[in-house]
Amino acid sequence: MSSRRSSSRGNISEDEINELISKLQALLPSSRRRGSGQASTTKLLKETCSYIKSLHREVDDLSDRLSDLMSTMDHNSPGAEIIRSILRS
Amino acid sequence: MARRQGTVENLCQGLLDLDDDKFSAMCSAFGYLQEWPDLSAMCGANLGVPAVAAAAPSAGDGNDSSSCSGSGGGGFRKRKPDEYLDAKGGASDMSKRPRGKQLSGLSEIAAPGKGKQERPKAGAKKKAEAAAAGQKTDYIHVRARRGQATDSHSLAERVRRERISERMRYLQELVPGCSKVTGKAGMLDEIINYVQSLQKQVEFLSMKIAASNPVVSFNIVEDLFGRQLKQACSPAAALPAMALPAGQLELSCLQMSPMQQVHPSAAASSTGFRLDMVVNNLYAPAAASCPVSAAPSVSVAAGPSTIEPCLNVNGTAAWDIGAQNLFSGFDAQFQSVESDCLLDNLKMEM
DSSP, rough: OOOHHHHHHOOOOOHHHHHHHHHHHHHHHHHHHHSSOOHHHHHHHHHHHHHHHHHHHHHHHHHHHHHHHHHHEEEEEEHHHHHHHHHOO | HHHHHHHEEEEEEEHHHHHHHHHHHHHHHHHHHHHTTHHHHHHHHHOSHHHHEEEEEHHHHHHHHHHHHOOOOHHHHSSSSHHHHHHHHHHHHHHHHHHHHHHHHHOBBBHHHHHHHHHHSSSOOOOOHHHEEEETTOOOOBOTTOOOSSSSHHHHHHHHHHHHHHHHHHHHHHHHHTOOOOHHHHHHHHHHHHHHHHHHHHHHHHHHHHOOOEEEEHHOOOOOOOOTTHHHHHHHHHHHHHSSOOOHHHHHHOOOOOOOOOOHHHHOOOHHHHHHHHHHHHOTTTTTTOOOOOOOOOOOTSSEEEEEEEETTTEEEEEEEOOTTTTOOOOOHHHIHHHHHHHHHHHHHH
């Protein structure tokens, strides 16, 4: 059923999808911790959702912190110098 | 079955008495009393509430099923009365009808309803797989369109695919630019790229913060990577706290530098930098005039590294504490023995 559909839609094979799925799994922290166990696709996608959300949160938090730091920091202090040099690189 | 009916009879005799006339009216509508004299006992027990019995055939059926599996009757309500009769007949025929009913009512049958319906009746040989599908997919209505398979595997597979595509839709909302991509593979590709970019972003941001403010950022970095580096972290965490009293910290924009990572631009790209930040919580300004020891240790926890902590006051002067090789091997003993040693050295030099 599904193979019929995918072949009619394009040249995406099930193998390709599976490869992508396992690639995605390798990116997730929880699955990495658990080992090589193959979780179900549904669960994997669910984890991906929550992981992306947590990453969003983290990025927001970190950028808030960074902007706070930048605003509180003296512009000609060595710290600001360092940040500037890092931002440039 | 007989045993069950017996117990039910015993337990619910009172109920049976109460509902008897209404119930028998209902049952006679189905011709049950003739075929299944015993069933009256059981159904009466199930009926329990008189209001349901008053609601004629469909209520009787609905009550029966709900008392048994309790799963949603959405599929039920869609059926016409004659189908109820069919169902009843099927039950009394002991599994001759159910299969045929499934096929004939294909377009309208909800999966849970199927498993449920046959269950309460007289131990009818309900299809085991149908019941399994019904339970697994509780409250999820799977519709079999014309020509679609209705066996349990197909149903389960359909539910699974439904869930997956639901998640994919959700992810599509989360991942920018993903809605333009068509096809599962493209979407997965996009999702993978996005997750990777987010990970990099988090890494980069935490690194920047750690670099700009070592003292404050230690907690963040520890949060992020501390789990993996718990061992390596513990002695190092103790180091700045012990070696550098708070007064000195405020007095002198103080920087401790692991010497193998002096140049920030070089450090920014290497993973070693991150590790060092975690372990040592330090940052070395490019202008630091400290002597550089070229110990290329990427894995700080394992490799013996020569680290020279240097006190950098406003980037002008630096004291070499002379704690060469002091940190060789960040093991547990370091914390107890060697850090004390370092503390002494530090005090002496100052």
